[in-house]
Amino acid sequence: MEYMKEPATFSQGNILCCQCGIAIPPNPANMCVACLRTQVDITEGIPKQVIVHFCKQCERYLQPPGTWVPCALESRELLSLCLKKIKASLSKVRLIEAGFVWTEPHSKRLKVKLTVQKEVMNGAILQQVFVIEYVVHSQMCDDCHRVEAKDFWKAVVQVRQKTVHKKTFYYLEQLILKHKLHQNTLRIKEIHDGLDFYYASKQHAQKMVDFLQCTVPCRSKSSQRLISHDIHSNIYNYKSTFSLEIVPICKDNVVCLSPKLAQSLGNMSQICVCIRVTSTIHIIDPNTLQMAEIDGSTYWRHPFNSLFQPKQLEEFIVMDISRVHNKKQSAGAGMQANKHMLAEAWVQKTSELNTDQQYFCRTHLGHLLNPGDLVLGFDLANCNLNDEFANKMNPQTVPDVVLIKKSYDRTKRQRCRNWKLKELERDREGMDTDDERQYQEFLEDLEEDEAIRKNVNIFKNPVIPVESDTDDEGIPRISLAEMLEDLQISQDATGGEGADMLME
DSSP states (O other), rough: OOOOOOOOOOOOOOETTTTTTTOOOTTTTTTHHHHHHHHTTTTSSSSSSEEHHHHHHHHEEEETTEEEEOOOTOOOHHHHHHHHTTGGGGGGGEEEEEEEOOTTTTSSSSEEEEEEEEEEEEOOOEEEEEEEEEEEEEOOOOOHHHHHHHHOOSSSEEEEOSSSOHHHHHHHHHHHHHTTTTTTTEEEEEHHHHHHEEEEEEHHHHHHHHHHHSSSSSSEEEEEEEEETTTTEEEEEEEEEEEEOOSOOOTTTTTEEOOHHHHHHHHHSSSSEEESSHHHHHETTTTTOOEEEEOOHHHHHOOBSSSOOOOGGGEEEEEEEEEOOOOOOOOOOBBSSSBBBBBEEEEEGGTTTSSOOOOEESSBBBBTTTTTTTTEEETTTTOOOOEEEGGGGOOOOOHHHEEEOOOOHHHHHHHHHHHEOOOOOOEEEEETHHHHHHHHHHHHHHOOOOOHTTTSEEEEEETTOOOOEEETTTTOEEEEOGBOOOOOOOOTOOOOHHHHHHHH
């Protein structure tokens, strides 16, 4: 009978450490780990304290030599930036693991725990864990330095409009705020006939120019001035200037078109009213309700001016009014206004109520006016028109009065206005005392014109209590559904990817 022999098992014997004499498993160095660490430090040459630079204004870290990157606390991007600071020192060891050690966010310290391995005496591999402390130093980046200086710029966009009223600029300001086109500006300067936008790069200025050309009817010119250049490296430093001129027509202006332009727009009357200025000039013929849109290129080919200034508006009272129905259109007429109604009215100036002087006119405000209402308009019968096209017109075709808009109690409108707008932060110089009145008129235009209101962010005003959207006196109001909540959202310092890492 044969017996199966069990295979022989061999156990590894221990040896004595050549330094302290304790029994240890054999290794190429014949030393225990404690003695080996006393003889060799694999972290030698790796700095234990490093400086990183942080910009408090834009909350970005400097990645040498000159790149600033946004990093959340304890994020992967920040860990990668910290390891790059000691990349040359880590080339002699093998990095096994790296991670952050939690520190107070306001301590200006970042601690990174590293695990490294290195081959030491006779091929023995030693692993060691240590902590590197990063001291955060505050340093302003170049972009923030230019913003704070307010004088260093490489491109400027000069927006001008040769008008007395600033309605177009107030509308343009709201569009810039809505689309956040002001974020890259170094400085915004307001002067008497326009705005100047300063930028640190020509690309940002060109982006603003493209936006303005798509938003308002205007024409632009550009120029650049050489500041310095290096002939050896072929580097040139320019300052660029973009000049934009907006058409000098605002809402509620009475204009006189040239005969050629009026004929090309569908045989309109030469005397028209501007009801809106967006990317085009929207005009209406108060005699026929015929409407037309004039873009910037058409205007500069056939320019025309406003006949009156807003201060020349006079108040009339409607004595009698009758709507005109089923009016025949002339041959070649263009589109008709749907939101307006043609009417014939007898009006009298409120300053001439003690006289029998009344005026007959046609108006596009038939849907708003009733006998006894107050309305603002221009008196063409008793004025001297200084316009090349108006002076050549047949006096029989010039209306006596052009009505512009219905008049409401401004004090009550301001008291019931439960909404507000945001404004651009800009340097104001040479402020006019008439600016507040013009701004209030712009707010009234927003309440009366829904088409303009769609392009503007309107916020609730928590100071004024919310009332009903409808008014017994018919004063135009903005509904609550069109208002936005003015929320201030702030991101935590450990947001972004850092928050996800903490949750893990």
